[in-house]
Amino acid sequence: MSSRSKVKTSVLIRAGIVLISVILQIMTIFVLSGILEEYASWAYLLIEVISIAVVFVLVNDSSSFNSFWIVIILVMPVFGYCLYFMWGRKHKNWAFYKKYKQISDKGRSYKRQDPEILSELTEMHPNKVQVSRYLVNEGFPLYKNTSVRYYEVGEKHFEALFEDLEKAKKFIFMEYFIVSDGQIWERLKEVLARKAEEHVEVRLLLDDFGVLFMDGDKIRHDLAKLGIRVSIFAPVVKDVSYLTFNYRNHQKITIIDGNVGYTGGVNLADEYANIIERFGHWKDTAIRLEGDGVWGLTEIFLEMWELSKDKEFLDYDRYRPTISVDAPGYVQPVADGPANNPDNPIEEMYTHLITKARDYIYFTTPYLVLDNRMVDDLCRAARSGVDVRIITPRHYDKWYVYMVNISNYGRLMENGIRIYEYVPGFIHAKNIISDDECGVCGTINMDYRSFYLHYECGVLMTEVPAVMEMKEDFLNTMRVSERVSLDEWRRRPLWQKCIQSILRIFSPLL
Secondary structure (H helix, E strand, O other), X not given: OOHHHHXXXXXXXXXXXXXXXXXXXXXXXXXXXXXXXXXXXXXXXXXXXXXXXXXXXXXXXXXXXXXXXXXXXXXXXXXXXXXXXXXXXXXXXXHHHHHHHHHHHHHHHOOOOOHHHHHHHHHHOOOOHHHHHHHXXXXXXXXXXXXXXXXXXXXXXXXXXXXXXXXXXXXXXXXXXXXXXXXXXXXXXXXXHHXXXXXXXXXEEEEOOOOOOOXXXXXXXXXXXXXXXXXXXXXXXXXXXXXXXXXXXXXXXXXXXXXXXXXXXXXXXXXXXXXXXXXXXXXOOEEEEEEOOHHHHHHHHHHHHHHHOOOOOOOHHHHOOOOOOOOOOEEEXXXXXXXXXXXXXXXXXXXXXXXXXXXXXXXXXXOEOOOHHHHHHHHHHHHXXXXXXXXXXXXXXXXXXXXXXXXXXXXXXXXXXXXXXXXXXXXXXXXXXXXXXEEEEEOOOEOHHHHHHOEEEEEEEEOOHHHHHHHHHHHHHHHOEEEOOHHHHHOOOHHHHHHHHHHHHOHHXX
């Protein structure tokens, strides 16, 4: 059997295990229903009582994420409660989340905020500094002495990335969501194997769902023979009874010798460099940090590495930056994940930036699946005179998410927000630019999945020259995008409105 056939067979087996497990769960429910048929009315009444109790708990929790769970549970008290039990409730007692808390606490011990840096930003931006103060209190220090380069397309990102990988002397850390066979992956394996031969420490952290069709076990086995350490995050078949495979590691980070770090929306696949075409031109972005601020990204990687391994405890100090770069501005790497629910530093960072915007705030996102609170914040900003613009894709990768995107347009446009759809292809970039002062580039989509179900990361930049490059790129992208008309939106077909209304109910799961 060929290597490719073996990979496909392994993938089918793993997918089959997941499918069979879910079917067995459904069959169990039906069997129990048959056994309890005589007491069906009482059983249904009991479920209703439990569901109502859960709704009361959710109502008393101020998290906006819970509003959708309330609707789901009330509309479908049996199915809705099962969904909430598996995906919506807090899991503070699970061993995995206890481990997450321990590793997070360890990570905080390696991060110290220089008070002088925070004081400098306070003098420069007494308004925007509140965003940074909040993130500092959440465990994400503010750094200076860090240069930032911005890449407006994946091709330029990979060109710079491979050039830096060739220069690695001590270690290379890489963490990605999606890996696909192709030119990028083959070139990367060759470089990493050569660096491992040169005794460079190489660690590669991949999400199991993102490499499902590559066979993560085979990747780990093959690369281990080359001296490359590979860890697969959250195996899909593990804990399938709780459907925890929904909680994915969506972070994208590369660290080289602790002095250079990359993040952004770009995964390790050819479409991200437009080597192959999937949905027209693939528009993505990334940033390169060099200097003190790289430590924030390195620490995020080390936490996720330990979280993915059963018993491996690293001395983080070994991987600190050894150079500082005389560059203007401040950077603040930030990360988040479902273990923090309902607290969410990344969503709060977005909210703070929206409410603090004075002149304008621009967003690029492939997915626009917002909760009511963020919609309120965006509309309030627009009504107060802030120029709010959002670019989403015209060519979608998931039709059901695109339907929800469209359903969200109406209220935003009615309040003066300008929405554009990227015409040349699929825009996968996740950027914020505000007031010629602040910018965010990372892995964060404007949707429930990024805010509540995925592990994400990004970098808040203030008074960094790259922010103006991001603004210029946004305006250039807007010129090849088409503005959505409110009148046309209102005249969309009835069938489309019905589908969108139904899909909005399930927004937290899309």
